[in-house]
Amino acid sequence: MTRSRNEVIRSRRLATVVVAGAVALTCAAATAPAQAGPIVLPPPAGTVTLRSEQPTAVDYLWTGASGFQWRARNAAGFGTWVGYPDFVPPAHAGPDDLATGTDVVSTRNGATVTQKHRSTGVTATVTIPAGQTYATTSGWSVLTQDISGTPHVLRAAADGSTTDHPVTGLPAGAEPTGYVPGGSVRRVAIVYTLGGTTSVGLVDLRDGAFRTYVTGVDAAPPVRFNDRWLVADWRYVRTDAAPGTEPTRLTRWGAEPVAVVGDQLLIGNPTFVQAGTKPALTARSLVTGETSTVLADSSGALAPTPDGGALATAGPSSLDWNVHRITPTGAGGTATEKVVQIPADRVRVEGLALAGGELFLDGRQGNGHRFFGFALDAAGRPAGPQTRRSRVLSNPSCLTGDAACPQMEALGDGQVAFLTSDDSGQESVAETGLDTGTPASVPTGDSRGRIAGGTGRYVLYNGGTPGVQKIADFPRGATSGETVLSRSRTAAALWGQVLWTPGSAKGSITGRDLKAGRTTTIVATDARCTPTDIQAVNTWLYWSCGSAGPAGIYDRAAERNIPVPAGSSPARLGDGFLVRENRTTHELLLTDVHTGTAKTRTVAVLPTTDQNTGAVNGRWAVDRFGGQIAYLTATYGRVVIVPSGVPASPLAQMEAQVYSPSVIGRSMPWSPVWQLNKPSTWTLTLATASGKVLRTLTGASTGAAVRPAWDGTTDSGAGVVPGTYTWKLIAQPRDGQGRNLTLTGTTTLG
Numbered sequence: 001m002t003r004s005r006n007e008v009i010r011s012r013r014l015a016t017v018v019v020a021g022a023v024a025l026t027c028a029a030a031t032a033p034a035q036a037g038p039i040v041l042p043p044p045a046g047t048v049t050l051r052s053e054q055p056t057a058v059d060y061l062w063t064g065a066s067g068f069q070w071r072a073r074n075a076a077g078f079g080t081w082v083g084y085p086d087f088v089p090p091a092h093a094g095p096d097d098l099a100t101g102t103d104v105v106s107t108r109n110g111a112t113v114t115q116k117h118r119s120t121g122v123t124a125t126v127t128i129p130a131g132q133t134y135a136t137t138s139g140w141s142v143l144t145q146d147i148s149g150t151p152h153v154l155r156a157a158a159d160g161s162t163t164d165h166p167v168t169g170l171p172a173g174a175e176p177t178g179y180v181p182g183g184s185v186r187r188v189a190i191v192y193t194l195g196g197t198t199s200v201g202l203v204d205l206r207d208g209a210f211r212t213y214v215t216g217v218d219a220a221p222p223v224r225f226n227d228r229w230l231v232a233d234w235r236y237v238r239t240d241a242a243p244g245t246e247p248t249r250l251t252r253w254g255a256e257p258v259a260v261v262g263d264q265l266l267i268g269n270p271t272f273v274q275a276g277t278k279p280a281l282t283a284r285s286l287v288t289g290e291t292s293t294v295l296a297d298s299s300g301a302l303a304p305t306p307d308g309g310a311l312a313t314a315g316p317s318s319l320d321w322n323v324h325r326i327t328p329t330g331a332g333g334t335a336t337e338k339v340v341q342i343p344a345d346r347v348r349v350e351g352l353a354l355a356g357g358e359l360f361l362d363g364r365q366g367n368g369h370r371f372f373g374f375a376l377d378a379a380g381r382p383a384g385p386q387t388r389r390s391r392v393l394s395n396p397s398c399l400t401g402d403a404a405c406p407q408m409e410a411l412g413d414g415q416v417a418f419l420t421s422d423d424s425g426q427e428s429v430a431e432t433g434l435d436t437g438t439p440a441s442v443p444t445g446d447s448r449g450r451i452a453g454g455t456g457r458y459v460l461y462n463g464g465t466p467g468v469q470k471i472a473d474f475p476r477g478a479t480s481g482e483t484v485l486s487r488s489r490t491a492a493a494l495w496g497q498v499l500w501t502p503g504s505a506k507g508s509i510t511g512r513d514l515k516a517g518r519t520t521t522i523v524a525t526d527a528r529c530t531p532t533d534i535q536a537v538n539t540w541l542y543w544s545c546g547s548a549g550p551a552g553i554y555d556r557a558a559e560r561n562i563p564v565p566a567g568s569s570p571a572r573l574g575d576g577f578l579v580r581e582n583r584t585t586h587e588l589l590l591t592d593v594h595t596g597t598a599k600t601r602t603v604a605v606l607p608t609t610d611q612n613t614g615a616v617n618g619r620w621a622v623d624r625f626g627g628q629i630a631y632l633t634a635t636y637g638r639v640v641i642v643p644s645g646v647p648a649s650p651l652a653q654m655e656a657q658v659y660s661p662s663v664i665g666r667s668m669p670w671s672p673v674w675q676l677n678k679p680s681t682w683t684l685t686l687a688t689a690s691g692k693v694l695r696t697l698t699g700a701s702t703g704a705a706v707r708p709a710w711d712g713t714t715d716s717g718a719g720v721v722p723g724t725y726t727w728k729l730i731a732q733p734r735d736g737q738g739r740n741l742t743l744t745g746t747t748t749l750g
Contacts, residue, residue: 039587039602042642045380045628050363050372050637051344053388055300055321058313058342063305065102066119070301070323072345082340084325089119094140095156098205101139101185102307108134113142115156124156129164135176139185139306141205149175151190153208165208169201177219183226183259183304187239191221200232202239213237214247226260226308229286236265236286250284258312259304262328263287266294266310268302281312283334294334295324318344319385346637351618354641355410356625356703357679357734360389360433361639362406362418368392369406371416371432378679378735380628380641389416390432390439396420407451409459412625413675414702415474417451417459429459429472429481434702442472442481453494453535455624456655456675456705458484458514460494471499471514476657476673484514491543495536496654496675502530509534509543509554515655523554525561535573537624538649538677540593542573553578553593562593565600572622575678577646579622579629581606588620588631594646603642607634625678625704626735650738651731652677658727660748664712670747672727674706680731680741684708687726694720706731712749722750 057073066087071079093100094117103118113126113134128134132144132152142154151167170176171194178191187202190210198219201212214232221233230237234257235247255270264283273279281298284291298314301323305311308328315321321344325337350369351362359374371390377383396406396419407419415433420441422428427449430441448464459472459481469489474481485499493500503510503522509531511521529545536542544551547568554561564578571580576594581587588604606619620631627644655675664670679701686695694714701707706729713719724746731741 039605041605042603042645045641045643046376046382047633047638047640048359048361048374048382048386049635050347050349050361050639051319051386052347053318053365053370054345055313055315055318056342056345058301058323060301060303060311062105063303063311064104064118065305065307068305068311068323070340070342072342080340082323084339087119093117093120093122095124096158098139098141098186101141102305104139104185106137106142108137113137113154115140125160125162126154126156127162128154129162136179136181136188138181138188138205141185141188143179143188143203145176151176151179151203151208151210153203153205167203167208167210169203169210169212171212174199178223180223181306182224183261183306183308183310185306186227187225189223189225189230189232191217191223193219200230202230211243213239213241222257224257224260224265224304226262226304228263229260229265231257231260231265231286256302258302259310259326260286261304261308261310261326261334263332264294264328264334266302266312266326266334268312269299281314285332287332294326295336298324313342346635349632349637349639351406351408352621352630352632352639353408353410353416354621354623354626354628354630355412356414356623356701356705357628358410358414358703359621359630359639359641360408360410360416362408363637365392368394369396371408371418373433376626376628376641380626380643382641388436391436393418393439394420409451409454410621410703411454411456411459412677412703413456413673413705414707417454417472419449419451421447427463429461429470431459431474431481438479440474440478440480442474442483444468444470444472444483452492455494455496457657457673458494458497460492460499462489473514476659476671491531491534493534493536493541495538498536500534500536500541502534506530509541521556523556525552525554527552533571535571537573537575538652540573540576542571542578544571553598555593555596558596560596562596562598564591564593564598565589572620574622574624574629574644575627575646575648577627577644579603579620581620588629590629590644590646592644592646603629603644604631604640606631609634648678648733648735648737651680651733651741653741653743656743658745658747662750664710664749666711669709669711670749671707671709672747674729674731674743676701676704676706676731676741678704679734680704680706681734682706682708682729682731684710684730685728686710687728689724689726691726694725700734701731720749722748724748 058070061079062069067083069079069081106115111128115124126142132146135143144152153165155163157163174192174194176192180189198217199215203210213230217233224231234250237247255267258266258268268281278297279299281295283294295314300313302312310326321342322338323340325339347363353360357376361372373387373389375384409417415431417431420428420430425447427444428441430439432439446463450462452460452462457474461470467488471485472481473484497514499512507525507527509523510519513520531543532546533544539556541554551566552561552563569581578591586606587602590603591598591600630641658672681700684697685693687693697708729743
């Protein structure tokens with residue numbers, strides 16, 4: 001049997017089981033103090049923005065030797081310019097030097113094409129003659145086609161006029177169907193048909209001479225080339241090959257030929273990817289036929305550049321998604337360089353919850369939704385990237401006029417509770433957060449209900465059927481939960497293993513220990529009403545008799561009642577403070593009671609227009625296990641965290657699941673859970689009956705829960721024999737406030 005000497009000895013402020021008795025409360029109505037002068041808001045501790053897991057799709061508006069211009073797909077505006085810091089502009093640039101055309105930006109307005117060399121500022125103007133239509137631009141060259149179907153190469157002359165080179169070498173009767181620029185400013189590919197056959201060739205932009213390389217291709221073939229190679233419809237040939245050279249056929253990859261860089265054909269965006277893998281940008285040598293990976297986890301925006309290179313997006317996730325520059329090496333290979341990170345698209349926040357230094361956000365995910373988490377440090381600053389905290393879940397059904405949908409409650413142990421419903425509308429209480437597997441759940445047998453609270457393993461559910469109230473229990477490691485208590489609905493609160501509800505006498509509140517199954521605490525008030533709202537955090541007990549009635553916070557450690565403002569808007573109890581939203585002024589009002597008197601101040605001003613259905617969980621949240629406050633801003637997907645400024649209570653145990661395993665090993669470790677009231681770092685030692693320490697484990701709490709795992713070995717790796725061992729847990733408060741917490745007990749193996 002496992003025992004803990006700390007089960008009875010507790011700090012007076014943080015006792016979760018108090019000797020039964022009656023305490024008198026004064027109950028004077030309180031009003032919010034008038035705000036004098038302008039509102040002074042506390043500086044935020046940090047901000048986070050919920051981002052899509054799908055990498056941002058981008059379009060390249062311009063690519064050149066000195067950089068490129070990109071824009072998120074479907075976005076407005078001129079996009080973002082990115083320059084390569086190591087680029088050296090040429091000493092001379094102009095239409096007389098085709099090689100410098102790799103850095104030319106061209107814009108067309110009717111019959112005028114204005115050109116500017118981006119790195120030197122040299123400009124030129126090409127005028128399209130009457131009777132010709134614009135086809136494409138490559139570097140300093142503009143390609144057109146006249147009414148007879150003959151292509152022309154136009155370029156600006158030194159005197160400001162436009163030179164015109166009709167393309168020669170096209171077979172008689174050929175009809176151009178496409179003009180394709182690529183990885184060269186010396187050539188442009190022309191696709192044409194003749195006698196029902198489609199062919200591809202290259203025009204030399206110096207003098208307009210054309211040569212056919214590949215015939216008998218698809219009507220709209222993929223064409224990629226550089227100064228060495230032409231690849232058309234999965235056939236390739238060197239540009240300096242003798243006339244009549246038969247192209248070499250490639251096996252079709254079920255992917256997209258991206259660019260020819262050096263001697264490598266880059267291939268990406270495969271149509272099929274095996275389960276458990278991600279798309280990659282690969283290269284096939286056009287000399288040896290060998291294949292290699294250029295960029296892992298690459299897909300989306302892949303494009304050749306006019307200097308013989310390419311641009312590609314790649315990264316391990318949408319939060320680390322980058323444009324990479326791919327350039328040829330002297331040996332005909334490729335080199336890659338990360339040049340800019342692409343921000344992930346923002347995602348609408350459907351709900352938020354905060355507990356134990358963890359911010360949970362509910363966001364849309366395709367046709368469903370998913371919980372995401374942000375770790376916060378002791379001051380409330382973001383301490384890590386956005387992480388998945390659930391699988392993709394089906395969208396919840398929301399009640400008409402619901403003030404917070406989806407229903408969610410952060411439990412302080414690294415998990416979040418929420419409601420699901422089946423096709424018939426029957427609801428289950430579910431929880432997730434420790435992994436992204438199937439959530440554990442408990443059927444309620446009811447519908448149209450709400451999550452009314454919860455901490456650790458216990459979740460309070462109020463059914464849509466009048467009078468239904470249940471407590472779901474999710475023990476350590478459970479794949480499904482169970483209903484441990486069904487009762488007639490009243491105002492109720494859960495803190496640890498204690499359920500707080502109105503007592504039999506008007507104005508009284510009782511604390512029922514869910515494990516012991518008996519009432520252990522009675523608080524008597526002189527309020528001439530039955531509380532309609534009860535909340536509990538540490539030794540603080542909030543009660544309210546409705547919008548017109550009085551409200552107060554009872555400090556069980558000091559045995560005193562503190563009147564606080566009442567109202568119709570929802571209130572949320574924290575550790576020594578209460579937060580309420582004024583839905584008229586959109587202020588978040590914090591009432592600090594830790595000194596024994598109520599002092600109210602504004603900590604945030606919310607947007608006047610709700611992004612979602614608003615109120616608690618929809619617009620703002622309070623960390624009952626820490627002291628931070630989070631709220632949605634007017635910026636799509638953005639959440640701000642502000643400190644309460646109220647000193648936190650000392651570290652204490654709320655509930656524990658310490659058991660004696662029948663079998664222990666690496667695959668089945670001893671995994672106790674100590675639910676504490678705020679985050680900590682901890683050390684757990686296992687010792688023999690004589691006091692010899694065999695194993696020392698250290699770690700940081702998950703939320704506010706300590707979750708170690710002992711595989712039954714010593715520090716040296718040797719196994720221990722079955723028997724009884726003494727454990728000692730020392731937890732240090734992460735916020736540095738208060739003393740360490742020490743718990744001891746025994747566990748028996750085998």
